[in-house]
Amino acid sequence: MPTVLNSFRLDGKTALVTGASRGIGAAIAVAFAEAGADLILVARGDCATTRKAVEAVGRAAHVFRADQASRAAMDRLAAALGGELPLPDILVNNGGIVRRGAFAAFTDADWDEVMEVNLGSVFRLSQTVVRQWLAAKRHGKIIHVASLLSFQGGIEVGAYTAAKSGLAGLTRLMANELAPHGINVNALAPGYTVTENTRALREDAARQRAILDRIPAGRWAEPADLAGAAVFLASPASDYVHGHILAVDGGWLAR
Numbered sequence: 001m002p003t004v005l006n007s008f009r010l011d012g013k014t015a016l017v018t019g020a021s022r023g024i025g026a027a028i029a030v031a032f033a034e035a036g037a038d039l040i041l042v043a044r045g046d047c048a049t050t051r052k053a054v055e056a057v058g059r060a061a062h063v064f065r066a067d068q069a070s071r072a073a074m075d076r077l078a079a080a081l082g083g084e085l086p087l088p089d090i091l092v093n094n095g096g097i098v099r100r101g102a103f104a105a106f107t108d109a110d111w112d113e114v115m116e117v118n119l120g121s122v123f124r125l126s127q128t129v130v131r132q133w134l135a136a137k138r139h140g141k142i143i144h145v146a147s148l149l150s151f152q153g154g155i156e157v158g159a160y161t162a163a164k165s166g167l168a169g170l171t172r173l174m175a176n177e178l179a180p181h182g183i184n185v186n187a188l189a190p191g192y193t194v195t196e197n198t199r200a201l202r203e204d205a206a207r208q209r210a211i212l213d214r215i216p217a218g219r220w221a222e223p224a225d226l227a228g229a230a231v232f233l234a235s236p237a238s239d240y241v242h243g244h245i246l247a248v249d250g251g252w253l254a255r
């Protein structure tokens with residue numbers, strides 16, 4: 001195979017993907033397996049479908065069940081890495097939630113949960129992995145799953161917008177500090193994608209139509225649309241890419 005195509009391979013690597021039980025995380029995990037990586041699948045659910053798909057292409061899949069809203073559960077995951085579980089070469093912080101509500105009515109409980117799942121747990125899991133990479137002088141790849149709301153304000157998703165905008169800043173901060181150590185930190189910003197996360201939007205006919213009308217590509221994304229960009233950011237092909245937020249949005253942000 002020509003060298004440039006080899007540089008997109010993930011053979012011999014292990015990737016940890018959070019939110020791997022369905023949607024975008026599952027699509028990324030399966031794509032990584034197809035590119036040659038073994039997987040650590042993290043979610044509250046059992047990740048059975050994703051695990052089967054990974055094993056079907058001949059790769060190994062470890063499953064670790066954890067609630068990103070629980071610091072104790074995430075501490076157990078952190079303690080397992082490099083012991084009960086392999087230390088990954090690639091970390092994809094994908095697990096995330098959205099809570100909808102008008103700004104004036106938004107509850108503290110929703111704010112706290114979204115900030116913990118979408119930002120706080122990402123900070124802590126990344127820190128655990130980075131500390132081990134630095135101690136072992138290992139290179140690595142971190143991909144945060146950001147959002148169009150890392151760039152825009154959104155409507156009635158205050159905590160989500162704050163968390164995803166914070167994630168964009170964290171991506172740049174981590175890249176500045178970690179690029180000298182051979183650690184690439186980048187983010188993927190999916191456009192409107194057909195998953196559980198967007199079910200409420202898709203069930204609101206007026207919002208569904210308004211969103212669709214604004215997408216230059218003329219369709220919502222499917223989770224598999226994110227896979228190629230994720231493999232790129234995880235692979236040696238992106239070794240000189242640091243602190244970038246790669247939108248895969250059907251042209252939404254260009255509009």
Ligand SMILES: NC(=O)c1ccc[n+]([C@@H]2O[C@H](COP(=O)([O-])OP(=O)(O)OC[C@H]3O[C@@H](n4cnc5c(N)ncnc54)[C@H](OP(=O)(O)O)[C@@H]3O)[C@@H](O)[C@H]2O)c1
Nearest residue numbers: 019021023024043044045067068095096192193195196197
């Ligand atoms: N869909 C979109 O249009 C869109 C656009 C931009 C960005 N994103 C981002 O893409 C990422 C994936 O979302 P998705 O669209 O694929 O949604 P999804 O189908 O709802 O998947 C979310 C994943 O996160 C996991 N998860 C949710 N809450 C969790 C928690 N408390 N602890 C551990 N895992 C948890 C879920 O697994 P369990 O339920 O099994 O725990 C599931 O695997 C999110 O960060 C989301 O913000 C999505």
